[in-house]
Amino acid sequence: MLQSFNSWLQSLQAMRERWVTASRENNFDRGIWNATVEKYADPSHFIFELLQNAEDARATWVRFTLEPDRILFEHDGRAFDREDIEGITGIGNTTKLDDGHKIGCFGIGFKSVYVVTERPEVHSRIEGQSLAFAIEDLVIPKLISTDFDDSTTRIILPFRIDRAEITLARARLGLATAGPRALLFLEHVKLLEWVDQGSTGSARVDDLPNAIRSIQSRLPHEQEQRERFLVLTRGVERDADHKQYGVKIALRLNDDGELIPEDAATRLRVFFETEETTGLHFLIHGPFQLTDNRANIKRDDSWNAKLIDTIADLLTDALPDLRDRGLLKRGVLDLLPNATDELPPVFAPILKKIVAKFAAEALIPVHGGGYATVRAAIRGPADLRELLGDDGLQLFAGQPDRRWIVSGLRNSRSESLLTTLKIEEWSYGEFLAAFQRAFATHYYQSENDAQKLALAWFNGLSDETMQRFLLALDTAMKAQKRAVSVANYQFIRLEDGRRHSPNAAVFAPADTALDPEAENCGLYLVKSSLIRTGRGRGRDVEQFLRRIGVKDVDERAYLSAIIRTHYMGDGPRPNRERHLQHMRRFIRWSTEHGDKRIFAGLHFVRAGADASYHSAADVYLSSPYLESALTKVYDGSVQGREKLALWDGYQKLRRKELIDFLSACGMETKLCVTASTIRYDHPQWYELRRGFGSSRATGTGIDSDHHIEQLPELLKRSDPEISRLIWDAVRTAGASSMAARYSPNQTKAAKQAPSSLAILLRGAAWIPAKDGTLRQPRTMVTGDLATGYTIGGNEGWLQAIGFAEDHRLKSEQHKERRRAGELIGLAPELVDQLQGLPANVLAALNADIIRKLSSHAYEPIAFPERETRDPGRRAERLAARAQAAPSKSYEVRSRSVRVSNAESKGVARTYLEDHYSNHLGDMVCQACHDVMPFKLPNGTHYFETCELLESLTTEHAENHLALCPTCAAKWRYANPAEDLDLRASIAAATSPEIEVELAGQPTRLRFTEVHLGDIRTIGGIEKT
Secondary structure, three states: OOOOOOHHHHHHHHHHHHHHHHHHHHHHHHHHHHHHHOOOOOOHHHHHHHHHHHOOOOOOEEEEOOOOOEEEEOOOOOOOOHHHHHHHHOOOOOOOOOOOOHHHHHHHHHHHHHHHHOOOEEEEEOEEEEEEEEEEOOEEEEEEOOOOOOOOOOEEOOOOOHHHHHHHHHHHHHHHHHHOOOOOOOOOOOOEEEOOEEEEEEEEEEEOOOOEEEEEOOOOOOEEEEEEEEEEEEEEOOOOOOOEEEEEEEEEEEEOEEEEEOEEEEEEEEEEEEEEEEOOOOOOOOOEOOOOOOOOOOOOOOHHHHHHHHHHHHHHHHHHHHOOOOOOOOOHHHOOOOOOOOHHHHHHHHHHHHHHHHOOOOOOOEOOOEEOOOEEEEOOOHHHHHHHHHHHHHHOOOOOOEEEOOOOOOHHHHHHHHHHHOEEEEEEEHHHHHHHHHHHHHHOHHHHHHHHHHHHHOOOOHHHHHHHHHHHHHHHOOOOOOOOOOOOOOOOEEEOOOEOOOOOOOOOOOOOOOOOOHHHHOEEEEEHHHHOOOHHHHHHHHHHHHHHHOOOOOHHHHHHHHHHHOOOOOOOOOOOOHHHHHHHHHHHHHHHOOOHHHHHOOOOOOOOOEEEEEEEEEEEEOOOOOOOOOOOOOOOOOOOOOOOEEEEHHHHHHHHHHHHHHHOOOOOOOOOOEOOOOOOOOOOOHHHHOOOOOOOOOOOOOOEEEOOOHHHHHOOOOOHHHHHHHHHHHHHHHHHHHEEEEOOOOOOOOOEEHHHHHHHHHHOOOOOOOOEEEEEEOOOOOHHHHHOOOOOOOHHHEEEEEOOOHHHOOOHHHHHHHHHHEEEOOHHHHHHHOOOOOOHHHHHHHHHHHHHHHOOOOOOOOOOOOOOOOOOHHHHHHHHHHHHOOOEEEOOOOOOEEEOHHHHHHHHHHHHHOOOEEOOOOEEEOOOEEEEEOOOOOOOOOEEEEOOOOOOEOOOOOEEEEEOOHHHHHHOOOOOOOOOOOOHHHHHHHEEEEEEHHHHHHEEEOHHHHHHHHHHHHHHHOOO
């Protein structure tokens, strides 16, 4: 017959009391406490033990109430029975595996509450009645009174006084951080609530389709949060009892429904988090055998090993399904373990099976969609992957049946997994090798076939992709340890679609539009879109191409292409705008290089009423560019003058640059004097050649004459405007154009006669006069010239054509005066000027000249010279005297006055008069080298003595200079030289003079040889 509950409880209580007494008598109590309670160092561990209690009781909700002195835990699960009471008050009396991981049988796990309380209470309906009992001394149940009358179960944990504050703090933290996720692997508990002094927190689990579990939580004073997990489940049978258990994997999902890794390595879950670190970035759960403190799994345990193998199989078997569901993306690669993870050895089988699975099945996401096995996958930089794609990888890189995989960020977990899987790396080194294979010369058919495929792919690249290809090649070359040359590979895309090598390719001009003729003239022009588009990318491509040998187009070659295509042969000429573009380029070339040879004889200038093309030599400049009488010269009335006026369409060009360019090419802008050999019709042709005997004419001879073409016809026009053209032409040519000269060779002096030009101009009436007439040069004087015509600068050629000759012939008296002046050596110009002076001025000038001649004023002033007969002996005497010389002394007065130099100054005057008076008795200034400006009443020259070296501490007559008053003032007040400078100059002097600066002007300070030697002696200055 079943014993009543009260009797049963009393029997259990008595039995447990005896056990406690026996433990204490045997001093076991401390050891039991350490083994059952102290191992739970974390005060919040009890939370999860209570949750497991509720889970085993099939509770659907639980609630924690945190009060200052206790915690109340309540759930709606199954009520307590006798086995529960016996389990909760027992110690390690559970032997079944399934029971060992259920709080319902309690055992040691419940003992974690004793970390925070000494006397827990349980309030529940037991065998149909509301009862409550407390547990004392870990194991003794004692009935207590209760007013709890509900269908739920409540456990009350009164705090230990010494742990109340820390228990509350740790409980809050545990519920806030791990509380919501504590529901993840529970089957029954779907709602967790906690109340903390008026504030509440909660976590709710919802099971969604496709094995997705959602946890929504709201922490006190915070916004609601949601986490979602894909939960994988698999059963496992234990061999010992053939019972079925389950393992689970939880993979976190982001808001977009993509699988993502946990931020840090997770801990193993046995329903709740343990202390066992898995090294994995996803959550795993299973009924593992744990150590006594439920913190770690037991090592070398076959059941635990089987669970881990089952988890590995569960994960790897799920990968194909994830792939088919579109979930196998980079995030999955991030969450899977890799070789860099610090996986404990017990979990290593998971990684091993993952590596095997990826090798066996197409699970690696590839670029462009789809999946590949490890063997079929290739990884590399994103730039190369985007550039080549799978087609380029197979055709250009020669990697058939291979696919680019979607790589992760550098140093990311997905990249580490790909490294763990030993995915082949195809980077810039391989890209460069593929490039070289594609463009090298091959001798085997198989290589040629591969090359054809590579080049077909390469030729099909768009210009934008070609830019990226070239920049990738640049990166590949820079990555090599040794320099790599690609100068001879024909891979540069040209404007006409062909390819050529960097050595031959050239850049088209950047500043003007490309002319189509460049494509037909042998110029390998780089396609402009490669360097002109793509913002900075085009500039980078250009810099790379320059580094590998591409140069700017040779402008001369480019101009030659334009000329051959448009201005030579019978081909069509360019339209108006294209021609103006060409002219701008021609002008710029001429300005920058000064080279006009390519335009010689070329019909490239438009002229005439029909704007037809002519050479520059067939064109003259007129309106609207220049108002010129050339229009009259070329009006058709002068035979041989048949040039055409420049086309007015060139007004869009810069006027000065245009005129300078075409003038240099031969366009006529004015009449010009031309040089030629002496023609037979020259009046003195015979006279110029006679008298040279049998002397042979050689290339060193002279045969020159000067003309203006069609000058006789032009002179006959009697047109003042044409006369102006002739005047300007001759003025420009100068007097040299007035002579014809001949000599057979350089050994013979040339004969000279008037040039053909001078002869024509001398005899014609062509120079405009003030009265509007045109006159012969000989009949005119300067005053007759029309406005705008001057003699200045034109005297030579005007005299050659007889200008004012008639007037000069009338001045015989003038000629006689000149002859008289020449007899006494006067210049003709001086005679002309003297002729116009008044008589009184001439008288004064005569008297002044006579006076200066009498005083020898025109003779150069002789500077005194004085040499010593015995320099050595003089130096000795002077040195001895220097030793005995009195020291400079000073007296303190209202100002400091040097008094020791009175005697030396007197001696100095005599010394200087002796040295610087010449043989005429004139005393000369050492600085300006002129005679002293005046004499004193006693007949001696006035001069001033100036001390030369002020640093000497003794008085010396020789340490003075003889200077005129002006130079003395300059020496004293405008002399920047220091004694050190003067000493250096004296030492270095090679002649008796030194250079100084007085009043800002360089001045030569001269000495007699004796004086300079004396200065060196008294100053102790060695000659260098």
